[in-house]
Amino acid sequence: MNNAELYQKSNNLQKRDAIKFLEEFAPKLNWKKSNNRILDIGCGDGSVTNMLKQYIPVDFKLLGCDISEKMVNYANDHHCNEQTSFTVLDIEGDLPEGMKGNFDHVFSFYALHWIINQERAFRNIFNLLDYNGECFMIFVAGAPVFDVYRILAHNNKWSTWLQDVDRYISPYHDSQEPAKEIRAMAEKIGFVDIDVDCKDLVFVYEDVDILRKAMTAINPFKVPQELYEDFMDDYLEILKEMQLVDKINNNYGKTVPFNYRLLVVYARKPSQDKMLHLKSSKH
Numbered sequence: 001m002n003n004a005e006l007y008q009k010s011n012n013l014q015k016r017d018a019i020k021f022l023e024e025f026a027p028k029l030n031w032k033k034s035n036n037r038i039l040d041i042g043c044g045d046g047s048v049t050n051m052l053k054q055y056i057p058v059d060f061k062l063l064g065c066d067i068s069e070k071m072v073n074y075a076n077d078h079h080c081n082e083q084t085s086f087t088v089l090d091i092e093g094d095l096p097e098g099m100k101g102n103f104d105h106v107f108s109f110y111a112l113h114w115i116i117n118q119e120r121a122f123r124n125i126f127n128l129l130d131y132n133g134e135c136f137m138i139f140v141a142g143a144p145v146f147d148v149y150r151i152l153a154h155n156n157k158w159s160t161w162l163q164d165v166d167r168y169i170s171p172y173h174d175s176q177e178p179a180k181e182i183r184a185m186a187e188k189i190g191f192v193d194i195d196v197d198c199k200d201l202v203f204v205y206e207d208v209d210i211l212r213k214a215m216t217a218i219n220p221f222k223v224p225q226e227l228y229e230d231f232m233d234d235y236l237e238i239l240k241e242m243q244l245v246d247k248i249n250n251n252y253g254k255t256v257p258f259n260y261r262l263l264v265v266y267a268r269k270p271s272q273d274k275m276l277h278l279k280s281s282k283h
């Protein structure tokens with residue numbers, strides 16, 4: 001998952017969804033006239049961070065962050081300029097003091113399903129925002145890829161490399177009402193104007209080879225290189241058993257549609273007055 005070169009060639013699904021939801025939501029955000037301080041969490045190779053610039057006012061400072069140093073280096077090499085830079089940050093870890101309260105807008109695209117401790121990450125996002133700051137995030141609730149990981153983890157051939165499989169399955173994959181869960185968590189943290197939607201979407205891969213590359217680009221497991229093609233063959237066999245890929249002719253010359261559920265989340269940190277008022281009414 002930290003091969004930026006490969007990821008930027010195979011992230012059509014992620015890019016399509018970032019564009020789709022930015023087009024809908026960016027015009028509705030409360031942009032400042034000047035000096036918009038923006039953070040993109042889980043920026044990866046930086047290509048979506050770069051696209052984000054088309055949807056924000058011209059006066060901005062944009063920081064992308066990612067847990068992977070390799071991704072951050074690639075993003076800095078390809079997309080860094082006077083207004084945009086990238087840094088290493090684990091959104092599930094301790095925040096540097098200097099970043100707290102420093103952002104008017106926090107975005108995150110296709111990253112938060114990688115986080116086990118959701119409350120820690122959402123609390124960190126709250127603390128990164130300045131008063132009245134807004135966050136907008138899209139991430140995967142459920143997808144067949146997570147069922148495939150579970151099945152591979154139970155196969156003796158692959159179990160050694162998939163021992164920590166739960167770490168890489170969206171925390172909402174088995175949830176009946178992920179939007180309700182997220183809303184309750186965001187309310188508990190102190191967010192207001194919360195809007196959470198769980199969308200049923202479809203992405204059509206042009207053929208099995210393209211699908212294979214996309215799955216390799218997001219594969220989090222350290223399967224040895226010499227076994228990797230065999231691993232992907234078994235991966236595809238499972239997709240055939242699940243009737244998601246045709247058994248006949250390896251789906252040759254045919255497109256491969258996949259259904260998945262995507263969480264689309266907006267929330268705002270209250271004003272300073274509102275927060276002081278809430279604090280004093282608690283005592």
Ligand SMILES: C[S@@+](CC[C@H](N)C(=O)[O-])C[C@H]1O[C@@H](n2cnc3c(N)ncnc32)[C@H](O)[C@@H]1O
Binds near residue numbers: 041046090091
């Ligand atoms: C699928 S990529 C998404 C990249 C980009 N946002 C996009 O939409 O194309 C997910 C990214 O989240 C990063 N990530 C995973 N866990 C993270 C964490 N705890 N803190 C920050 N980034 C994390 C991964 O390193 C990876 O680069």
Ligand SMILES: CC(C)=CCC/C(C)=C/CC/C(C)=C/C(=O)O
Binds near residue numbers: 143203258260
């Ligand atoms: C098995 C399969 C090909 C599923 C495709 C649908 C889908 C939503 C894939 C994205 C999964 C994911 C975890 C992406 C990411 O982290 O960027």
